[in-house]
Amino acid sequence: MASKPGILTHWPWEPLGSFKYVIVAPFLVHSIYLYVVGAEERDLTYIAVVPFMLWRMLHNQIWISFSRYRTAKGNNLIVDRSLEFEQVDRERNWDDQILLNGMLFYAGYWVLEAAKSLPLWRFDGFIQIFLLHMGPVEFLYYWFHRALHHHYLYSRYHSHHHSSIVTEPITSVIHPFAEHIVYFILFAIPILSTTFVHTSSIGSIFIYITYIDLMNNMGHCNFEVIPKWVFTIFPPLKYLMYTPSFHSLHHTQFRTNYSLFMPFYDYIYGTMDKSTDTLYETSLKKPEDIPDVVHLTHLTTPQSVYHLRLGFAELASKPLTTKWYLWLMWPLTLWSMILTWINGRTFINERNTFKKLKAQSWVVPRFKIHYLLQWQRAAINKLIEEAIIEAEEKGIKVVSLGLLNQGEQFNKNGEIYMQKHPNLKVKVVDGSSLAVAVVLNSIPVGTSQVLFRGRLSKVAYSIVCTLCHRGIQVATIRKVEYEKLKKALTVEDGSNLALSSKGCNQKVWIVGEDLNEQEQSMASKGTIFIPFTQFPPKKTRKDCFYLNTPSMVAPTCFGNLHSCENWLPRRVISAWRVAGILHGLEGWDVNEWGDRLFDVDKVWEASFQHGFRPSLTPA
Numbered sequence: 365m366a367s368k369p370g371i372l373t374h375w376p377w378e379p380l381g382s383f384k385y386v387i388v389a390p391f392l393v394h395s396i397y398l399y400v401v402g403a404e405e406r407d408l409t410y411i412a413v414v415p416f417m418l419w420r421m422l423h424n425q426i427w428i429s430f431s432r433y434r435t436a437k438g439n440n441l442i443v444d445r446s447l448e449f450e451q452v453d454r455e456r457n458w459d460d461q462i463l464l465n466g467m468l469f470y471a472g473y474w475v476l477e478a479a480k481s482l483p484l485w486r487f488d489g490f491i492q493i494f495l496l497h498m499g500p501v502e503f504l505y506y507w508f509h510r511a512l513h514h515h516y517l518y519s520r521y522h523s524h525h526h527s528s529i530v531t532e533p534i535t536s537v538i539h540p541f542a543e544h545i546v547y548f549i550l551f552a553i554p555i556l557s558t559t560f561v562h563t564s565s566i567g568s569i570f571i572y573i574t575y576i577d578l579m580n581n582m583g584h585c586n587f588e589v590i591p592k593w594v595f596t597i598f599p600p601l602k603y604l605m606y607t608p609s610f611h612s613l614h615h616t617q618f619r620t621n622y623s624l625f626m627p628f629y630d631y632i633y634g635t636m637d638k639s640t641d642t643l644y645e646t647s648l649k650k651p652e653d654i655p656d657v658v659h660l661t662h663l664t665t666p667q668s669v670y671h672l673r674l675g676f677a678e679l680a681s682k683p684l685t686t687k688w689y690l691w692l693m694w695p696l697t698l699w700s701m702i703l704t705w706i707n708g709r710t711f712i713n714e715r716n717t718f719k720k721l722k723a724q725s726w727v728v729p730r731f732k733i734h735y736l737l738q739w740q741r742a743a744i745n746k747l748i749e750e751a752i753i754e755a756e757e758k759g760i761k762v763v764s765l766g767l768l769n770q771g772e773q774f775n776k777n778g779e780i781y782m783q784k785h786p787n788l789k790v791k792v793v794d795g796s797s798l799a800v801a802v803v804l805n806s807i808p809v810g811t812s813q814v815l816f817r818g819r820l821s822k823v824a825y826s827i828v829c830t831l832c833h834r835g836i837q838v839a840t841i842r843k844v845e846y847e848k849l850k851k852a853l854t855v856e857d858g859s860n861l862a863l864s865s866k867g868c869n870q871k872v873w874i875v876g877e878d879l880n881e882q883e884q885s886m887a888s889k890g891t892i893f894i895p896f897t898q899f900p901p902k903k904t905r906k907d908c909f910y911l912n913t914p915s916m917v918a919p920t921c922f923g924n925l926h927s928c929e930n931w932l933p934r935r936v937i938s939a940w941r942v943a944g945i946l947h948g949l950e951g952w953d954v955n956e957w958g959d960r961l962f963d964v965d966k967v968w969e970a971s972f973q974h975g976f977r978p979s980l981t982p983a
Contacts, residue, residue: 370520372542375460384463388414391470409482410473412566417466420577421459427533427581429674436673436715436724438653440587442612442643445530446717446923449681449934454527456678458534461544465573468548478559482566489563493572496554498604498626505550506629509622512543531615534677536580551576579625583611588647603628609644613637653715655724657948658755659941660710660748661766662728662735664899664930669700672727673714673927680927681934704729710751717923719974721948725941726751728769732899735768745774749781756790761951763792764944767898767930770794770957777822779958793947793956795940800826800961801968802914802939803874803896805978811872813837815864817883818876820845823896825852826961827874832860838874839864841883877901884908898940900931912979914939919975936979946970 366373377384392414398406435441473479512522521540528535539547554572558564582589585608595602604626614621620637623630630636663669664684670676670693671684679687690697707729714725728747734740748769755763770777777794800823807814816828816838828849831838839862840846846863853861868886873879873893879901887893891908895901900913915938918925922935929937943956950970956962 366520366522366524366540368519370517370540370542372545373521373524373540375457375464375541377460377463378457384460388417388463388466388470391466407481408484409480409566410470412570413466413469413473416570416573417462420462420465420573423574423577424458424462424534424581425676427585428677431533431581431585431587432674432677433712434585434587434589436712438650438715440589440647440650441653442586442588442609442647443530443616447530447532447926448924449926451528451530451532452677452681452926454524455532455534455538456681458537460541461537461539464541464544465548468552472556476559478562479564482559482564482569484565485567486563486565489558489565490568490571492558492561492563493554493568496557497572500553501550502624502626502629504553505547505624506622506633508546508550509624510635513618513622526615526618529615530586531584531612532586532677533581533584536584579606583608583625586612588644592645592648603631607644609647610637610640613640613643653722653724654758655715655722655760657721657723657762657764657944658751658760659723659725659764659766659944660728660751660769661713661725661941662769663704663731664767666697666701666731668731668930669697669704671928671930683928683933684931701731704731708747710747710754714927715924718919718921718945719949721945723945723948732768735774741774745780748775749784752781752788752790752792753785756785756788760790762944762948763790764940764947765792765794766938766940770940772821777957777959782955782957791947791953791955793944793962794822795938795943795956796823796826797956797962797964797967798943798946798971799823799896799914799939800830801964801971802916802978803827803894804830804964805968806894806911806980807831807836807872807874808892811836813839813870814872814874815839815841815868815870816845816849816874817841817879818845818874818896819878820848821876821897822959822961824876825849826964827896828861829853829857830964832857835860837862839868839870841868841886875901898938912936915979916942916971916976917979918942921975933979942971942976943967946974949974 377387380386395411395414399411511517521543525539528538555564555569558568583606588607588609590607606623606625606627610621610627617637620635621630621640622635627636667686667690668684670690671679673680710726710728712724713727716723728744730744735744752763765778768774775781777796778792782788782792804827814831814836817840818824828838829852832853837860840849841864843863846861849861850858869888871888871891873887873891875893875895876897877899881904884904887905887908889907893901893908893910895911895913898913903910912932915932915936918935918937925935928934929941932938946967954962
């Protein structure tokens with residue numbers, strides 16, 4: 365929001381929230397009706413509005429995903445600052461301008477007789493549109509933009525757009541409603557002019573609006589995308605096409621580089637920033653980031669594709685949940701699953717900075733269901749192994765294994781990779797020690813007994829052994845678990861382990877994801893469920909408390925954290941991911957894989973020293 369919001373700041377349909385698309389529903393139904401039934405009345409100009417709106421949304425989303433992938437890699441980066449949740453929230457209504465344009469196109473169709481029954485293509489109209497854009501549109505925009513930087517208009521309107529120093533493609537359309545009205549009038553000049561002289565066409569309008577979207581998105585990328593040879597071949601192009609670094613300077617310097625897409629007015633009126641060419645060349649030379657730490661994760665549910673940082677920005681900024689409208693996108697979901705299946709290597713999803721450390725998250729292109737299939741294990745293990753080898757070749761210091769990329773039955777907590785490549789310099793960390801520490805420190809002070817229920821693992825054994833050694837009574841409700849745990853305990857510690865076949869009066873349960881509904885029904889009211897696994901158990905009790913899976917709240921200086929890690933809340937990251945970061949910060953020259961468990965107290969103390977805090981809020 366602007367610092368002093370003026371009139372017409374808010375969008376008219378803002379109260380509708382996510383139901384705002386209903387405003388175009390009558391036009392969509394009517395156009396479908398005309399196409400299917402009214403053969404004599406149907407007009408392609410009218411019918412094409414909704415498909416064109418969908419194309420614009422897809423076009424913008426492609427730029428969003430591409431931009432986030434490139435900024436995660438770090439090459440050709442322009443402004444090396446953090447992008448935070450506040451900006452994501454401010455920019456989540458980027459599709460409002462598409463709805464506005466669609467409604468105004470419909471209004472123009474009904475009001476203007478010349479707008480009806482437009483031909484598919486006219487070359488003369490296409491030339492006229494772009495000549496009018498180079499002349500009146502660029503000129504009027506330049507002076508309107510300069511006026512917006514006057515204190516009165518800037519504080520009431522344009523400061524909302526400039527709140528984003530680190531720009532994303534969708535930053536280009538984040539303006540108050542009043543600004544968009546003016547922008548529409550400007551961009552309507554070529555369209556209306558050619559319409560009134562009967563040279564307009566559906567094709568020329570489509571290309572012109574797509575050109576506007578293309579230049580808007582490209583110019584607000586936070587990385588340089590235009591190669592230098594383009595301007596070498598045709599030098600005058602520097603006056604006819606701006607670059608991301610050109611417009612980035614406008615967001616950092618404010619009083620320079622006002623032009624829309626063609627910088628020649630900045631040259632004419634002396635507002636071209638003197639460092640434009642230098643920043644452009646510097647950005648082109650910036651190499652890809654080599655991180656110190658990599659966290660290796662994977663996709664979970666089919667819909668988790670949309671929750672990736674590279675997916676839908678608004679969904680990625682919230683914990684992973686099932687949305688009803690995503691089921692309507694099942695064809696796209698299926699296609700994404702096919703693409704991830706075809707993709708034979710991991711991809712970069714996120715780039716973070718913390719103190720002097722650079723970190724990245726890499727995603728194995730497989731879903732949770734693939735990890736549960738016996739015949740897929742060899743292929744997935746190969747992908748993980750290749751990622752570790754790639755990290756070794758790049759000089760990365762630590763690779764932490766997240767979600768199902770580790771596991772005793774799957775790869776022996778990463779041990780198979782270290783046995784195959786014993787001379788690796790990169791440290792492989794499964795993060796079990798910090799996960800154990802988080803669970804142990806999540807148990808309320810003064811607790812004298814807990815109930816354990818979950819599939820046994822390295823983390824599970826360590827938690828139970830530590831609790832029994834501290835004199836806390838641990839009960840289990842399955843005989844198989846009891847017998848296996850009993851063998852792992854000393855005689856003295858084993859006296860604190862019991863098999864509970866009847867009542868479950870313990871107020872604290874240490875649970876795994878395989879905790880079922882029947883077992884949860886045995887818990888008394890107000891029981892605290894503390895997961896020790898990567899995946900949370902299914903919640904069935906509303907009168908109990910479910911804590912997050914082992915995780916910690918990141919310090920405020922942990923940069924570029926603007927997406928949620930799976931189901932975890934904002935700025936909360938898994939203990940397994942934090943463990944890799946701590947190994948990188950502390951420079952611990954040790955691996956944590958197989959049966960090896962790092963010093964639990966040492967890693968817990970290190971997490972606090974670096975500003976991490978336990979996430980004890982209910983999930």
